[in-house]
Amino acid sequence: MIIGTAVFGLPASAEAASTSLCKGFSQCEKRGYGHAGYRVRQKVSHWNMSPGTNCTNYAAYRLTAKRLTARPPGTGSAITWAAAARRTGVPVVRTPRRGDIAWWGAHRGASGKLGHVAYVEKVLRNGTVVVSEDNMDRTFAWRRIPKGAHYPQVFIRYPRSDGSVSGRLDAASARDGVVTIEGSASEPDRPGRPVRYLVTIGAPRESEPMEQFEFSTAYFVFRWWRPSEVTGQHRVYLYGLNTAGTAGADALLGSTVVTF
Numbered sequence: 001m002i003i004g005t006a007v008f009g010l011p012a013s014a015e016a017a018s019t020s021l022c023k024g025f026s027q028c029e030k031r032g033y034g035h036a037g038y039r040v041r042q043k044v045s046h047w048n049m050s051p052g053t054n055c056t057n058y059a060a061y062r063l064t065a066k067r068l069t070a071r072p073p074g075t076g077s078a079i080t081w082a083a084a085a086r087r088t089g090v091p092v093v094r095t096p097r098r099g100d101i102a103w104w105g106a107h108r109g110a111s112g113k114l115g116h117v118a119y120v121e122k123v124l125r126n127g128t129v130v131v132s133e134d135n136m137d138r139t140f141a142w143r144r145i146p147k148g149a150h151y152p153q154v155f156i157r158y159p160r161s162d163g164s165v166s167g168r169l170d171a172a173s174a175r176d177g178v179v180t181i182e183g184s185a186s187e188p189d190r191p192g193r194p195v196r197y198l199v200t201i202g203a204p205r206e207s208e209p210m211e212q213f214e215f216s217t218a219y220f221v222f223r224w225w226r227p228s229e230v231t232g233q234h235r236v237y238l239y240g241l242n243t244a245g246t247a248g249a250d251a252l253l254g255s256t257v258v259t260f
Contacts, residue, residue: 017109017150021130021142028132033142035132036065042134045192047071048220055117056081058134059101062119068188068247069158070166071220079106079115082154091157096123102131102145102152109150118143120155163189163247165240167220169254172236179258180225181215185240189247194218196241197253201260202234204252210234214241230260 022028025039038061045051047060048071056078063069074084082103085092096102100120104111118133121142128146135141145151167185174180179201187195194216202210215224237255242248 017145017148019144021144023139023141025140028140028142033132035140036062038062038065038134038140041065047075048186048192053134053138053140055134058132058140059117059119062132063101063158064188064191068161068163070161070164070188071186072166073168073170073184077114078103078111078117079113081115081117081156085156085158090159092154093157094154096120096127096129096152096155097157098122100155100157102129103154103156105153108153117156118152161188161248163187163242164249165195165242165251165253167195167240167251167253169238169256172238172256172258174228174230174258174260177227177229178225179228179230179236179260180223181236181238182223183238183253184221185253186220187240187243187246187248190243192218193243196243197224198239198241198250200237200239201228201230201258204237204255205239209237228260233257233259 022031022033025035038058042053043051046057046064049057049060072084072088072090075081082092098120102118102120104116106113106115118131120129121132122130130144132142165185165187169183171182181199185195196216198214200209200212211230235255236258238253240251240253242250
């Protein structure tokens with residue numbers, strides 16, 4: 001199972017409608033434009049994104065380096081970020097604030113076919129945004145982007161997480177005595193660590209389920225199975241179990257009816 005999706009950022013032509021403030025970690029540092037420590041953390045996967053200098057791994061790093069932010073299910077390549085946010089109730093707005101994620105869809109604002117995301121560092125009175133970003137040419141940069149054709153289409157305003165496991169149950173099925181669970185989840189205050197799950201069959205955990213079992217995986221998107229002796233049609237519940245001693249609580253990620 002793959003860790004994440006390879007993501008591409010803006011090509012060099014993006015500067016035609018924006019002002020380059022700096023390029024590369026060294027030049028940006030010399031001009032007083034920081035990277036919040038990403039220079040030494042770029043080879044680490046953040047939000048299970050592909051590690052290295054690309055736009056999504058950098059944006060994910062900024063969302064998790066100094067604040068807890070849950071990754072919405074469906075957040076893969078940059079092009080998916082806005083839709084994934086909307087589906088999970090994360091605000092997607094037109095008016096930016098510092099700390100938002102600027103988003104461009106495919107071939108918009110000089111982005112490539114997989115879109116682009118950047119971190120909003122500053123918003124000027126006229127709406128111009130100053131962003132820091134990582135790009136497809138592996139160049140870290142800061143840019144000033146006025147309103148116009150290359151302006152971000154929307155801004156994603158991720159809320160702070162309380163540390164609870166966040167995710168969803170995508171599907172559950174049973175065949176030949178084997179139950180299969182598919183979903184995606186992460187624990188915001190334990191990025192990259194295995195998440196523990198509890199599955200109950202026939203009733204929620206606080207009642208008397210016919211069968212229950214736990215499993216764990218470090219993959220954000222998972223498909224897991226095990227033998228089951230249950231027969232008939234029953235509701236299956238999937239819980240994310242919060243790590244003891246950390247912030248947050250267990251979470252019901254979803255339920256669905258399965259014929260065993």
